[in-house]
Amino acid sequence: MQNKEAKALLAKYKQGNCSEEEIALLESWYLDYKDEMSDLSPEDLIAAKAGVWAGLPVHQRERKTIRLWPQIAAAASIILCVAVGWWFFQMNQKVKPLTSKEMAAKILPGGNKAVLTLADGSEISLTDVANGKLASQQGIIITKNKDGQLEYRIDPASGDLTKEQRFNTISTPAGGQYEIILPDGTKVWLNAESSLKYPTVFAGQERKVILKGEGYFEVTHDRSRPFKVESNDQIVEVLGTHFNISAYENDGHVKTTLLTGKVKVKTQHSNASSILKPGEQSVLENNSLKVTEVVTEDVVAWKNNSFVFNNEKLGSIMRKIARWYDVEVICPPELAESVYVGSASRDKSLGWMLNKLELIGTVHFKVEGRRVTVMP
Numbered sequence: 189m190q191n192k193e194a195k196a197l198l199a200k201y202k203q204g205n206c207s208e209e210e211i212a213l214l215e216s217w218y219l220d221y222k223d224e225m226s227d228l229s230p231e232d233l234i235a236a237k238a239g240v241w242a243g244l245p246v247h248q249r250e251r252k253t254i255r256l257w258p259q260i261a262a263a264a265s266i267i268l269c270v271a272v273g274w275w276f277f278q279m280n281q282k283v284k285p286l287t288s289k290e291m292a293a294k295i296l297p298g299g300n301k302a303v304l305t306l307a308d309g310s311e312i313s314l315t316d317v318a319n320g321k322l323a324s325q326q327g328i329i330i331t332k333n334k335d336g337q338l339e340y341r342i343d344p345a346s347g348d349l350t351k352e353q354r355f356n357t358i359s360t361p362a363g364g365q366y367e368i369i370l371p372d373g374t375k376v377w378l379n380a381e382s383s384l385k386y387p388t389v390f391a392g393q394e395r396k397v398i399l400k401g402e403g404y405f406e407v408t409h410d411r412s413r414p415f416k417v418e419s420n421d422q423i424v425e426v427l428g429t430h431f432n433i434s435a436y437e438n439d440g441h442v443k444t445t446l447l448t449g450k451v452k453v454k455t456q457h458s459n460a461s462s463i464l465k466p467g468e469q470s471v472l473e474n475n476s477l478k479v480t481e482v483v484t485e486d487v488v489a490w491k492n493n494s495f496v497f498n499n500e501k502l503g504s505i506m507r508k509i510a511r512w513y514d515v516e517v518i519c520p521p522e523l524a525e526s527v528y529v530g531s532a533s534r535d536k537s538l539g540w541m542l543n544k545l546e547l548i549g550t551v552h553f554k555v556e557g558r559r560v561t562v563m564p
Contacts (some may be wrong), residue, residue: 292539292555298380298512300336301364307354307388314338314358314366325354325388328371340371340388353391359383360401363514370397373408374415377491380511381436402434404491418456422472425452431464432488438507441473445487453477493535497528502551506562513538519562523551 286294302314304322312322314332322338323330329343338358360366360378367377372390382401390413399419407415409428417424419435420442429449435442444453446464453470454461460477462470469482489496490508497505503524510517512534530548532541542553542560554561 288553288555289539289543291557292542292553292560293537295513295515295538295555295558297535297537298363298365298514300366302338302358302360302366302378304330304338305357305359307356315364325356328388330356336367338366338368340369342371353387353389355385355387357383357385361514362511370395372410372415375406377404379403379434379490380514399433399435401436402432402490404430404432404488406430420472421456421475422477423454423456425454426450432484432491434487436507436511439504441471443469443471443487445469445482445484447484447488489531490534493533495532495534495541497530499527499529502526502528502549502562505545506560509538509541509560513541515558515560517560517562523562523564526550 300315304312304314306312306323307325317332319332319334319336321329321331324343327343328340331339331341333339358366358368358378360380360382362381364380365378367375368384369375370386370390371388372395374395376384376397378384379402382399382403384400384403385398387396393413394416395410395413396416396418399417403417405415405417405426407426407428407430411427415426415428417433419433420437422435422442422444424431424433424444426449429451430447431449431451432445432447433442434445444451444464446466446468448466451464452461453464453472455472455475455477458475460475462477462479464470464479467481467484468479469487470477470479483498486496486498495505495508501524503519503521505528506517506519506524509515515538526549528545528549530544532544538555538560542555546552550564552563554563
């Protein structure tokens, strides 16, 4: 008897469509032996069926044997098939543990995910909310536009446009990224595990935001009001330009990379400062500010949905993977120092990504749930 036929009979019983004989045998057998079915062999199940018969009252067995023998024989045959079929069904349902590569293949890359926290403390999940108007503050309409961006624009019908500063914060989780258009038209792309705090209205003589994590900025030019980004003990000041700031706390440094225009980078706890030219990157580490030339396309590859490793240490690469795939990474210090060169798409599964690293490097990976362990 096929598994689906065995299941069909059980379904028939649950629906109350079994005959009296089917109910007597099936229900007795099922109630007495359901907890032991997965451990019984077919021979044991035959014996179990005999036990069901033995458990029926004598007068009931005799009455049914005399008057309904053909029907009872058929029902007994059905129950035996159900028992054996159900046993095979249970055995087939036992799921084999996934291998490390199978687990990794099931972990998908990140996507557009973020939470907007308004000035009054209320939160809006930008991941789930539909496109359209989200809120109105100080004469500013906050919308999620058709491209999925968070956008601020002045409401011409409102008389509530004031100079009082109220702050909103947009935050991306591990495995998330998001794009926002600020009240002055400046565009900001946030990488995974990042946040941007900004005023709902840029009032006064400057436009200032606070960044945690990584963000790419396309600042709207305004000579009368410089744009400032504060992040991990440094302030970047610009008038209108394109640049990237990476300020993850667990990286231990802040990197500012200029693509176009000019920016001034200065530390908050020392007098160190530098003016960057396009193609230059400043690195703030241990209160020391150093400037080097870099390939800017590599630095902002994340914004274009790519990983690019240009003589990058494995420890840094694995931190990026942990943020984008929302996984825990265990990487021994002796392996974290190995250097990699290569590139990969960020829209592939974790398994694809790890396989790529194995091909170009000398390490292997073990995946258990959402934990990735790097091994020699």
